[in-house]
Amino acid sequence: MFFITEKIVFGMAGIRVLSATIEFTAAMLMLKYGRVETAFKINAALALVGPTVFIAVTSLGLIGLAGKISPAGMATVILGVLLIFIGINKL
Template sequence: MDKILLGMAALRFLSASIEFTAAMLMLYFGRVETAFKINAVLAMVGPIVLISVTTLGLVGLAGKVSRWECYLLSPGWDSFFWVYAICRGRN
């Protein structure tokens, strides 16, 4: 099996484990204030995992994707970073 694919899946399993642990901690503490703080930490983890998995995918596709297809991917990346920057600026 491809190492890139295993890396992508491993990062997603790690992300799911973090999300599940956070949900259990929210239930354990049983307070909205604490759950809100836990959720804030998850808000930082999500984009990091997304960028990491996507980067691994692009590395795995390097040489298999034409230059034109790379240009088509660029607006998606740009819009993601633009929205992320706007949301971070509001906090």
Template sequence: MLQIFDKIVLGMAGMRLLSASVELTAALLMLKYNNVAVAFKINSVLAMVGPMILVTVTSIGLFGLMGRLPWSGMLIIILGVLLIFIGMSKL
């Protein structure tokens, strides 16, 4: 039986699978090079990729909820994501 997925859900899941692939590849590269300096550089790149994935997946989800979620609910979600970034920048 062929299961049909919602395009929005498929996009969100696809981005998360891409993110997982990047993370796994980074871990394998760290093991391959077996060097703390190289592993640190790879980890730094991951620190940039993670937030981009978060924003992309959240944006896709919000796009999918347009019309079903009141504007106040969307605003609260967007503010929540912004608060995550503000909190992370204070570390």
């Protein structure tokens, strides 16, 4: 199906698949319990999953890029990630 030569890409995709599985399971649990209060609690727990997955996948990506781009390019990527977090926290 897919031929992956880079272990970093495999790791990034694996984390995303795990995240999707957690999200899908949470949606099914919400439907199973059928109560707003329970669904809200499940959703609150998911609030930890998103940022954790983002940080993990971004970290793997930066590790994979470490030897392939210039220091200025790496600084630009890191600055972009920091700006994303600043923007999220300003909401």
